[in-house]
Amino acid sequence: MPLLLNSNFIDGEYKKSFSGECSTKSPFYDYTIELPNSSIVDVKLALSYASQARKIAYTLSFEQRAAIVMKAAASYQVTDEECEHLVKMTGMPRKHVHTRMSFGKHILESLPQMIRSRYGHAFGTITRQILKNGHYAGYETHRSVDGVIAAFVPPNDPAELPFLLGHVVMYGGTIIVKPSISEPYMALKIAELLTKAGYPAGGLQVLQWNTADATRAQVSQELVRASSHRIIMGGHHTAEQLLKVHDNDGNITEEHYSSGRNCIFSSGNSKAIMAPGCDIEAVADMLVAGAYEWTRDCVSTKSVFVVGEEQKNKLIAALQRRLTSFCVGDPLDENTDIGFVEDVQKISGIIKGLVDFKYAQMHAGDYNARPFLLETTNVHSPLLQQELPYTLTIFPVDSVSSAVAAINEASLLLEDKMTMAVSFFSPTHIDSLDKSVMNMLLTLRCHLLMYNKPSIALNVFLRHQDTILTEFLTRPMSVNVE
Amino acid sequence: MQETITVHREKEVLQLDFEQRLAYDREIFAEMVNPLNFSLDINPLSLPLSIWGNLTWEFMDAAERDKILSSLFRFTLRRGLKTMRLYKNSHNYAAIKPEDFQSLSDLMKLPVLLKDGDAAAGIPGFRSLALYDPHVLRPSDVFSSVPYDSGGTKGLPTPTHITQMDMKIEGLALAHRCFLAGGFHRGANLYNFYNPSHKGGRLIEDAAKMLGKNHVLTRRPEDDLDTCMRKIKTYKTHIIAAVQPPLNVDSNTKKGSGVSFINLVGSDHTVFGRKNKGIVQRAFVTGFQLPEPLIKLSHELDFDLFTTWGASEALPGATSTVLGPEHRTCVFNNQHLLMGPHVLSVVRFQDGTIVPAKVGEEGVILVTTIAREGTLFFNYAIGDKATVIANHCACGRTTPIIGNIQRVDDPREVIDAGCRFC
Numbered sequence: 001m002p003l004l005l006n007s008n009f010i011d012g013e014y015k016k017s018f019s020g021e022c023s024t025k026s027p028f029y030d031y032t033i034e035l036p037n038s039s040i041v042d043v044k045l046a047l048s049y050a051s052q053a054r055k056i057a058y059t060l061s062f063e064q065r066a067a068i069v070m071k072a073a074a075s076y077q078v079t080d081e082e083c084e085h086l087v088k089m090t091g092m093p094r095k096h097v098h099t100r101m102s103f104g105k106h107i108l109e110s111l112p113q114m115i116r117s118r119y120g121h122a123f124g125t126i127t128r129q130i131l132k133n134g135h136y137a138g139y140e141t142h143r144s145v146d147g148v149i150a151a152f153v154p155p156n157d158p159a160e161l162p163f164l165l166g167h168v169v170m171y172g173g174t175i176i177v178k179p180s181i182s183e184p185y186m187a188l189k190i191a192e193l194l195t196k197a198g199y200p201a202g203g204l205q206v207l208q209w210n211t212a213d214a215t216r217a218q219v220s221q222e223l224v225r226a227s228s229h230r231i232i233m234g235g236h237h238t239a240e241q242l243l244k245v246h247d248n249d250g251n252i253t254e255e256h257y258s259s260g261r262n263c264i265f266s267s268g269n270s271k272a273i274m275a276p277g278c279d280i281e282a283v284a285d286m287l288v289a290g291a292y293e294w295t296r297d298c299v300s301t302k303s304v305f306v307v308g309e310e311q312k313n314k315l316i317a318a319l320q321r322r323l324t325s326f327c328v329g330d331p332l333d334e335n336t337d338i339g340f341v342e343d344v345q346k347i348s349g350i351i352k353g354l355v356d357f358k359y360a361q362m363h364a365g366d367y368n369a370r371p372f373l374l375e376t377t378n379v380h381s382p383l384l385q386q387e388l389p390y391t392l393t394i395f396p397v398d399s400v401s402s403a404v405a406a407i408n409e410a411s412l413l414l415e416d417k418m419t420m421a422v423s424f425f426s427p428t429h430i431d432s433l434d435k436s437v438m439n440m441l442l443t444l445r446c447h448l449l450m451y452n453k454p455s456i457a458l459n460v461f462l463r464h465q466d467t468i469l470t471e472f473l474t475r476p477m478s479v480n481v482e
Numbered sequence: 483m484q485e486t487i488t489v490h491r492e493k494e495v496l497q498l499d500f501e502q503r504l505a506y507d508r509e510i511f512a513e514m515v516n517p518l519n520f521s522l523d524i525n526p527l528s529l530p531l532s533i534w535g536n537l538t539w540e541f542m543d544a545a546e547r548d549k550i551l552s553s554l555f556r557f558t559l560r561r562g563l564k565t566m567r568l569y570k571n572s573h574n575y576a577a578i579k580p581e582d583f584q585s586l587s588d589l590m591k592l593p594v595l596l597k598d599g600d601a602a603a604g605i606p607g608f609r610s611l612a613l614y615d616p617h618v619l620r621p622s623d624v625f626s627s628v629p630y631d632s633g634g635t636k637g638l639p640t641p642t643h644i645t646q647m648d649m650k651i652e653g654l655a656l657a658h659r660c661f662l663a664g665g666f667h668r669g670a671n672l673y674n675f676y677n678p679s680h681k682g683g684r685l686i687e688d689a690a691k692m693l694g695k696n697h698v699l700t701r702r703p704e705d706d707l708d709t710c711m712r713k714i715k716t717y718k719t720h721i722i723a724a725v726q727p728p729l730n731v732d733s734n735t736k737k738g739s740g741v742s743f744i745n746l747v748g749s750d751h752t753v754f755g756r757k758n759k760g761i762v763q764r765a766f767v768t769g770f771q772l773p774e775p776l777i778k779l780s781h782e783l784d785f786d787l788f789t790t791w792g793a794s795e796a797l798p799g800a801t802s803t804v805l806g807p808e809h810r811t812c813v814f815n816n817q818h819l820l821m822g823p824h825v826l827s828v829v830r831f832q833d834g835t836i837v838p839a840k841v842g843e844e845g846v847i848l849v850t851t852i853a854r855e856g857t858l859f860f861n862y863a864i865g866d867k868a869t870v871i872a873n874h875c876a877c878g879r880t881t882p883i884i885g886n887i888q889r890v891d892d893p894r895e896v897i898d899a900g901c902r903f904c
Contacts, residue, residue, distance in 0.1 A: 018775035018782070019729075039729045041775035044748025045782075052752065215730040226748075 012201025053202030061124035066112035071197035073108035091340030104162035142474035144172035147228025155183030235266035268298035272423035284318035290454035295389035305403035411445035421448035511538035520553035526853035535654030562858035565621035630681040643856040657689035665804035668694040675724035725769035755783030796824040806877035823853035
């Protein structure tokens with residue numbers, strides 16, 4: 001069955017837009033997809049459907065919502081056709097696409113348990129019992145928000161949609177998702193899956209339009225204006241464009257930072273620290289997983305700060321061995337490890353410039369084929385700022401404290417002055433870690449500390465970045481029984 | 483006593499279905515015009531006002547209509563040349579002789595009246611004149627009138643002077659020749675979202691009352707969207723009259739602020755259309771061309787949608803329909819020209835002259851007044867262009883259908899096309 005990409009998902013059904021179509025072409029293959037080019041009419045109708053759905057979604061109990069998410073997880077399958085579509089649009093190798101898509105199933109399976117364990121539930125909703133002197137002092141509940149949630153989702157990770165929509169279902173929210181036109185499929189798939197599992201029609205809707213089309217300039221604004229909560233996964237630059245309206249002279253005529261609640265996911269450029277005495281081979285495996293298996297995610301590792309010259313040389317050798325056996329080629333091939341990237345000439349040009357001018361040293365890769373393994377000692381290097389795919393940079397340091405200082409300095413140059421994740425590789429179990437080291441790690445300017453974990457190994461049970469969706473997408477109420 | 487009989491008769495007439503009403507109007511029309519000699523110049527204001535609400539105008543033989551309208555026009559032209567300083571003081575009109583206008587096709591001999599000219603090219607428009615002296619647009623024989631401003635989208639608005647009789651004439655035309663065909667019927671409840679201080683907003687209310695609406699609700703400027711939606715439900719509104727700006731224009735800050743038609747639907751779609759058993763089943767939406775997505779939405783929710791061309795300078799000029807055979811052409815943006823109290827011409831500029839646009843051709847809309855006490859416009863390039871869609875229609879009307887109506891963004895589009903009459 002062909003993927004239904006040329007429709008919106010509205011009111012629980014695939015529906016053509018009232019406003020025509022647009023198309024988008026894969027940067028890598030002779031593959032073009034037709035998409036709805038929705039207008040304000042489509043947005044307005046979706047908003048009305050969402051308002052109707054909210055009345056039903058609001059009444060679902062925690063148990064019912066959890067059952068819907070679990071039922072969707074049970075139905076969640078990854079087909080060859082879906083994988084092929086994502087490969088063609090992202091250039092990522094088929095096996096990694098499959099892994100990331102499958103991770104979505106795991107997310108859905110885990111969400112109800114995560115919310116239960118983190119917040120508990122009572123009264124049919126998310127509720128934490130508060131103790132005082134061993135007795136219940138009361139409850140803190142989380143109810144779904146009153147308005148409609150708008151989400152703007154980039155194409156970088158197919159696991160983001162199960163994460164986002166699973167959360168919305170668990171909180172009884174209603175959402176309209178605007179996916180990137182370069183990969184709209186996962187939004188449609190997950191919205192349909194959860195709706196078929198029992199979530200009210202209109203609760204999860206997906207609208208597509210071409211944001212580059214000048215005649216659609218008002219559509220994003222209309223959705224932002226009408227929504228009480230916005231999730232913007234494209235960074236602060238995207239948020240600025242969405243949340244501030246300018247006139248033709250560039251003056252701000254409207255701003256939405258204060259007109260609702262905004263959750264802006266923007267961090268990236270994840271890093272790693274390799275403490276002294278590590279198992280080199282184990283760390284090399286985790287770095288390869290974090291840096292080269294999925295390169296479009298904000299949590300993929302871009303640099304590793306290695307303590308000690310000898311350890312650094314051993315790590316470089318271990319990584320080089322692995323990289324030489326990587327299969328570079330057509331991402332549709334099952335055996336391919338390294339797929340296609342956009343702007344490959346630009347990326348090669350940056351790296352060549354850095355190497356030619358001795359700002360970086362190349363340990364693996366050439367300018368015609370990825371992956372790259374580079375080394376730099378410049379904390380302000382573009383290698384520590386930009387999300388260069390299939391590129392890992394070694395940064396030698398003499399101590400963990402030097403690594404922390406360098407990472408913090410490099411992080412200050414990022415868009416929101418924070419690194420997404422820092423993997424800490426250490427021979428010491430976290431329980432045995434010296435307190436002073438732990439305290440030092442807690443000063444890192446990052447959202448996630450991945451202890452002996454690759455940076456891409458997200459833990460659904462933990463919050464990402466500074467926002468936990470439970471608190472963003474719900475409204476609290478305390479029940480005092482003391 | 484006579485008045486009571488008339489009122490009773492009006493109520494009966496309003497209960498007729500469209501076909502019955504057309505047959506009735508044909509009889510009345512004949513009674514009104516048969517005694518008159520249209521070789522003479524007849525004062526249109528001497529006819530019973532109800533003639534402007536008569537359906538026959540669009541259904542009658544075109545040649546017969548032309549004869550009647552050109553007689554009325556000659557009178558109006560003569561009056562305009564004599565009483566309006568805009569024409570009286572212009573050398574462009576000095577050689578115009580009303581007796582030369584034996585047919586509406588002779589309108590092509592008249593100068594084109596431009597609101598905005600091109601000062602650099604030495605081509606004047608009347609806006610600059612009217613801004614300093616709005617009375618150049620007012621006939622000197624008018625006793626009492628209200629100046630209604632145009633939209634002013636291209637600068638400061640210009641006034642059209644309208645009398646109480648003019649409002650009645652236009653109201654009758656809008657009520658009977660647009661609203662009836664749009665499926666309005668006696669007893670239905672109308673909610674009017676147009677600005678009541680604008681001429682269009684007032685006329686819609688007047689016209690709806692003429693049709694015997696159960697009640698006509700007009701939005702107060704201070705009513706927000708939620709209040710409006712609540713009133714739609716509590717007043718059991720059947721028909722909405724609202725504007726719809728182009729979809730790529732911010733509907734919250736421009737014309738129709740906050741209450742554009744799509745804002746109403748987006749607030750609660752279940753109120754609209756037969757699909758949801760919504761109470762609102764008809765919508766009269768104007769201001770601009772009906773956006774294609776809105777037309778598709780009307781199919782999706784199954785509500786009737788139609789539009790009428792109008793401006794503060796002249797209203798109504800053309801209309802689409804809800805009633806009629808399914809395969810008729812005059813639906814949505816395809817609008818039949820209405821013949822009187824104003825006449826629209828769609829013209830092209832060719833070798834310094836104007837020629838009527840043929841079917842399939844695009845041209846500039848020129849407005850000519852037939853029946854009005856106040857401001858009289860002759861070949862007035864109001865700032866719109868349109869395409870002639872057809873000359874015939876399955877609905878039985880004998881007037882051309884125009885469509886794809888758009889604003890002329892640059893007055894030079896008219897001037898540069900070869901117009902040298904301004």
